[in-house]
Amino acid sequence: MKLNYYDGTDRVVTIIDQEIPFPDGRLIVSRTDTKGVLTHYNQSFIDMSGYSNEELMGQNHYILRHPDMPRAAFKDLWDTVQQGNKWHGYVKNLRKDGSYYWVYAVVIPNIRKGKIVGYTSVRRKPSRKKINEIIPLYAQMLAKEGESLCPTF
Amino acid sequence: MPYVLSVSPDFTPKHIAGWYVFNTWLQRQTELAFHLELYDSFSQQREAIAEDKIDLIYANPYDAAMLVREKGFVALAAPLSKADETIIACHQQAPIENIEALQQGLKIVTTDDPDVHLMGMMMLEPADLNANNTDIQQMDSYVLVAKQLLQHNADIGFFLKDAYYDLSHLIRNELKVLMTSEIFIIRHILLAGPKLQPYHQQLQSLLMNMQHDSKGADVLKAMGLTGWEQQTQEDTEFMIDLMDTL
Structure with missing residues (x-):
């Protein structure tokens, strides 16, 4: 499957219908610059992504974007954090091997001296009930959106 | 008036004596007067912070935002390899x-x-x-x-x-x-208030060398710590951001 990104780049990925469970008691933490380029991440981020540390550093966060995620969710995320506010929601992430994992994500802007210098995203184990509620909702949103460019994050 | 050192009330009881020893060590090393004030609860400690009664605090990360952003505290150090889980x-x-x-x-x-x-x-x-x-x-x-x-x-x-x-x-x-939990990055930090500002560098330097000195290492052991590591302003800001997401 070909994924198109907002910056004009694209890549071909293999999608596997296999869920990797979120590890108990962990947090996945990452930071990006204002463009969504990864600057810091913890071991749980590396482990769950399936990529190596070297492969991740400097990549745009959108490499985790799963094609089942509607654009509107990411637009809402970016609109919220760029205004200096906190965003939270359920996200299906794509692993390097094409499998996926669900997270409950909270993203906040890193504000230093009154200016947004980047974003921190912390992901934790989601409620299965909430995921089951959101799957059909995202599918509906996606169907309405049709095919077009994907945003980042 | 001595400077007041306080410790987050969640320290383990067996290390109470260690904090008194640390207070004495600190006074000898800095030649400044410190008084250790312990509180039974977080609410009592927060009242004291609000009234500017504390100058140096081994703080719970939850309180770091308030100490740094509202009270002008600066992080001096974090305990070496010791996270709150x-x-x-x-x-x-x-x-x-x-x-x-x-x-x-x-x-x-x-x-x-x-x-x-x-x-x-x-x-x-x-x-x-x-x-x-x-x-x-x-x-x-x-x-x-x-x-x-x-x-x-x-x-x-x-x-x-x-x-x-x-x-x-x-x-x-x-x-x-x-x-x-296996979060690894949530940890206590030692923060100094505005009144200690002229001594921040001296305090930081003493803490960084504490584990390399035999007396200092004994004090650390009594506190249940192995050493201190530098905590930059950005490290602290990042932890505040992180706590804000939880």
Whole structure:
């Protein structure tokens, strides 16, 4: 499957219908610059992504974007954090091997001296009930959106 | 008037003496007068912070935002390789095997330790449990949390990992760990207030060398620490951001 990104780049990925469970008691933490380029991440981020540390550093966060995620969710995320506010929601992430994992994500802007210098995203184990509620909702949103460019994050 | 040193009330009881020894060590090293003031609860300590009665504090990460952003404190150091982790435990014989099996109406015993409580509640989210559909009781200590579990007065309890392993073998044998957090990056920090500003560099330098000095290493051991590492302003800002996401 070909994924198109907002910056004009694209890549071909293999999608596997296999869920990797979120590890108990962990947090996945990452930071990006204002463009969504990864600057810091913890071991749980590396482990769950399936990529190596070297492969991740400097990549745009959108490499985790799963094609089942509607654009509107990411637009809402970016609109919220760029205004200096906190965003939270359920996200299906794509692993390097094409499998996926669900997270409950909270993203906040890193504000230093009154200016947004980047974003921190912390992901934790989601409620299965909430995921089951959101799957059909995202599918509906996606169907309405049709095919077009994907945003980042 | 001596400068006032305080310690987050969640320190383990067996290290109280260690903090008094640290206070004495600090006075000898700096030739400044320090007085160690300990508080029984976080609310009492926060009142003292609000009244500007504290100058140096080994603070719970939950309080870092308020200390840095509202009171002008600056991080001097963080304990070396020592993160705050949370354990969720139940009675050994309780028919609970995993978090997702927990049901609404769950009786939780906790303390006023803010980061442990926050992490504990976060670990219950996969079971759709929150403050609105559980019964939460706050105890004055982790020993009392354990007691409530042993007496079957509650279903699960939240413990600071260090405090859990400070419980006697006898008590722990009657308990069962359901989950341990592995977050690694939430930790206490030593923060200095505005009145100590002229001495920040001196204090930082002393702390960084503490583990390399035999007397300093003994003091650290008494406090249950192995050393200090530098905590930059950005490290602190990042931890504040992180706590804000929880």
